[in-house]
Amino acid sequence: MNRFMTGLRQIGQYPSAMAGILVILFLVGLSLYAVFAIPYRQALDLWRGGEIWQDHPRNAAPAWVNWFRLNNLPSTIIVEKSSADVESENFQGWSRVRIPLEFSYTYDEFPSEMNLFLKSRFQDKGPFIRLFWETPDGREILLGGHRPRLSHRVALSQDRNLERRLDAPPHMALLSLPDDIDKRKVLKGDYRLVIDAVFFEEESSLETKFISYGRVHGPAGTDHQRRDIMVALLWGTPIALAFGLLAAVGTTITTLIIAATGVWFGNWIDAAIQRITEVNMILPMLPILVMVGALYSRSIWVMLGVVVLLGIFSAGIKMYRAMLLPIRESPYIEAARAYGAGHSRIILRYMIPRVLPVLIPGFVTLIPTFVFLEASLAVLGLGDPVLPTWGKVLHDAQGESALYNGYYYWVISPAFMLMLTGLGFAMLGFALDRIFNPRLRSI
Amino acid sequence: MTGDNEIVVSVRDLHTWFELRRWGIVRVGNVRAVDGISFDLKRGESVAFVGESGCGKSTLARTLLGLHIPTSGKVFFEGINMQELDRKGLLDYRARVGFVQQDPYGALPPFMDVRRILREPLIIHGVGDRKEQESRIRESMEDVRLSPPEEFLHKFPHMLSGGQQQRVVIARALMLKPSMIIADEPVSMLDASVRVEILNLLRNIQKTRQLTLAFITHDLSTVRYFAERVFVMYAGRIVEKSTVDNLLEHPAHPYTRALLDALPDPDPENAARMRELPSGEPPSLIDPPSGCRFHPRCPHAIKGLCEVDIPPDFEPGEGHTAACWLHRQ
Numbered sequence A: 001m002n003r004f005m006t007g008l009r010q011i012g013q014y015p016s017a018m019a020g021i022l023v024i025l026f027l028v029g030l031s032l033y034a035v036f037a038i039p040y041r042q043a044l045d046l047w048r049g050g051e052i053w054q055d056h057p058r059n060a061a062p063a064w065v066n067w068f069r070l071n072n073l074p075s076t077i078i079v080e081k082s083s084a085d086v087e088s089e090n091f092q093g094w095s096r097v098r099i100p101l102e103f104s105y106t107y108d109e110f111p112s113e114m115n116l117f118l119k120s121r122f123q124d125k126g127p128f129i130r131l132f133w134e135t136p137d138g139r140e141i142l143l144g145g146h147r148p149r150l151s152h153r154v155a156l157s158q159d160r161n162l163e164r165r166l167d168a169p170p171h172m173a174l175l176s177l178p179d180d181i182d183k184r185k186v187l188k189g190d191y192r193l194v195i196d197a198v199f200f201e202e203e204s205s206l207e208t209k210f211i212s213y214g215r216v217h218g219p220a221g222t223d224h225q226r227r228d229i230m231v232a233l234l235w236g237t238p239i240a241l242a243f244g245l246l247a248a249v250g251t252t253i254t255t256l257i258i259a260a261t262g263v264w265f266g267n268w269i270d271a272a273i274q275r276i277t278e279v280n281m282i283l284p285m286l287p288i289l290v291m292v293g294a295l296y297s298r299s300i301w302v303m304l305g306v307v308v309l310l311g312i313f314s315a316g317i318k319m320y321r322a323m324l325l326p327i328r329e330s331p332y333i334e335a336a337r338a339y340g341a342g343h344s345r346i347i348l349r350y351m352i353p354r355v356l357p358v359l360i361p362g363f364v365t366l367i368p369t370f371v372f373l374e375a376s377l378a379v380l381g382l383g384d385p386v387l388p389t390w391g392k393v394l395h396d397a398q399g400e401s402a403l404y405n406g407y408y409y410w411v412i413s414p415a416f417m418l419m420l421t422g423l424g425f426a427m428l429g430f431a432l433d434r435i436f437n438p439r440l441r442s443i
Numbered sequence B: 001m002t003g004d005n006e007i008v009v010s011v012r013d014l015h016t017w018f019e020l021r022r023w024g025i026v027r028v029g030n031v032r033a034v035d036g037i038s039f040d041l042k043r044g045e046s047v048a049f050v051g052e053s054g055c056g057k058s059t060l061a062r063t064l065l066g067l068h069i070p071t072s073g074k075v076f077f078e079g080i081n082m083q084e085l086d087r088k089g090l091l092d093y094r095a096r097v098g099f100v101q102q103d104p105y106g107a108l109p110p111f112m113d114v115r116r117i118l119r120e121p122l123i124i125h126g127v128g129d130r131k132e133q134e135s136r137i138r139e140s141m142e143d144v145r146l147s148p149p150e151e152f153l154h155k156f157p158h159m160l161s162g163g164q165q166q167r168v169v170i171a172r173a174l175m176l177k178p179s180m181i182i183a184d185e186p187v188s189m190l191d192a193s194v195r196v197e198i199l200n201l202l203r204n205i206q207k208t209r210q211l212t213l214a215f216i217t218h219d220l221s222t223v224r225y226f227a228e229r230v231f232v233m234y235a236g237r238i239v240e241k242s243t244v245d246n247l248l249e250h251p252a253h254p255y256t257r258a259l260l261d262a263l264p265d266p267d268p269e270n271a272a273r274m275r276e277l278p279s280g281e282p283p284s285l286i287d288p289p290s291g292c293r294f295h296p297r298c299p300h301a302i303k304g305l306c307e308v309d310i311p312p313d314f315e316p317g318e319g320h321t322a323a324c325w326l327h328r329q
């Protein structure tokens, strides 16, 4: 291990190695943050999508796109109020409440959508509500009447009647002067959505929530299912690193042990290992993975298992064998046998440590290739069905024609993470290669 | 000096052949590296095995260490037949025999420090706890004059000089308190300046611990100082056994004489002259000469006898045997 230690001490002399280490540390930090900030179960629930995301805009860009724009894209505005928070007028057998939802709209662009969520409580006869929209210039527009169920969504921006009446999509028409609507100019100022509710039961109540969905969200934006892409970017990191590391460790270590075993015992064991390797080398990995994914399971752990299994008897065996053959004959091995070292001790403690330093650079550069493999599988639709991964974000983006629709961030951010991973490990690996295999050092 | 005359190792008609195969399957012959060797080694004696390169000295050593399986013949160690040992017995045997190799740097795993190198035999044989192991390591380092031990414990082989490396090798061979040491040309790869030092060290340890030392060399000139008896090997067989002084003064076998003649003359006037061994190639071990293996090169070969029959051991003197028809009674 002395060569290993002295090698490690030289790393400081290679700026690229330090940069690589920083990148890897950043990725590891991100993984730790992901795992602690969003526990595993929660990450799975979040990525399954659905109601959890109803407060989030659909296909919103990341917040940082505003840095490059003159007209700022709007963020999401959420206003909530309960009927219990306001005075009610009580009459014989019924009561009336006016719930004002106030917000000021100061963005240059229209929101992407507007929804009103209502949660009412009643026994037999539900409340009746009418919605009024009050603009900064004093207009009052009746948006219509509803008889909300226990949980009710008023999709304002999809209301066809309203759209016909206002002559424009409601989330735009409601936020501009009637004359300006064609110029797509926002009327900035304080707006009010008044919910005029009539209750027919004493115990009845109404929770209201108005959402004006923005067009930017968080550091990574959202996808077509309103899911925050950040969840996948964050959780993709530990998954990618774990997959890459486990696959690299699994294949390198087992390959090395098998190669060393063959070299040590020689004879038919060696011959059998060589023949298996030759057969395995011509087996195509990707089609086999596609078949396993299509016919058996797309679980990332099954894929990992197949990758490792196919990787064990890889071309590496031939290389390791060539490195180990002279070591088998070295006097220190003979000495070890003379003082009683057994077969497994000789293989694991006397042969493998001898070649390990040479293999470390290759091992480091091997990690991202497995990360890319996992992403490629996901893009091909063979990603893990439940886990949020970078590859699955790319797969969704491809499925929704993200680039055609202008959602470039949907492709760029996972691709950036993949490239960052590749870059970090490659920079470290190449520097280690120069340290441990000095003949490659530039002159 | 030969201790209590107790026999430690006795070897009977030992053969170690290597199969020669073509295409890995077809047997085309054998390399008869050790071909019918018998001898006894007593406790506390040092015996030198001499012979030219390729005569099977290392193969004999490896067979004695259990690294090669003998083709036939028996090796008894302290009365026990080595071939009948089970795994446990073989492990114990390996603790009783230490091995010192030719190339000290190659003999040390380059990725272990001195402490680890010396601890390995103890770990394998489950000797003592960490503390006891540590004290044994220090003890044997003192024995081979690697002192103070602290200065060397953390060093890796490449940080040591050749002489220090060989001291570590010797210390490792002594770790398990063996009763026999097999040293295969222990100094031939060392700098001339440290050779005598290392040989003296080995000799001292051998004497103080009453060890049996099988000392393989092709340098007859050092034998006088470091061995009591000499076995001369030729083409896989021992051709002459004798005490050192007797052998140097009255060599019985023509091959031994040739070897002695080949030594650089101690007379300074002739120092540069090194006489040649008898003409002819060393014999093939695959297809050795019939009868006496030395007969094609022997100046005294008796026609009709030497090329026909293998000579048995004759006794030209007390404790002196020679496998040569010249000494038939």
Ligand SMILES: Nc1ncnc2c1ncn2[C@@H]1O[C@H](COP(=O)(O)OP(=O)(O)OP(=O)(O)O)[C@@H](O)[C@H]1O
Pocket (backbone or CB within 6 Å): B018, B031, B033, B052, B053, B054, B055, B056, B057, B058, B059, B060, B218, B285
């Ligand atoms: N593992 C092996 N397989 C086949 N042949 C071998 C093997 N080991 C040794 N030999 C052959 O056996 C013969 C004796 O070799 P050995 O190493 O015992 O000689 P040696 O007397 O130690 O020579 P040297 O003084 O050069 O060390 C040689 O011809 C060698 O080629």
Ligand SMILES: [Mg+2]
Pocket (backbone or CB within 6 Å): B057, B058, B059, B184
């Ligand atoms: Mg030899």
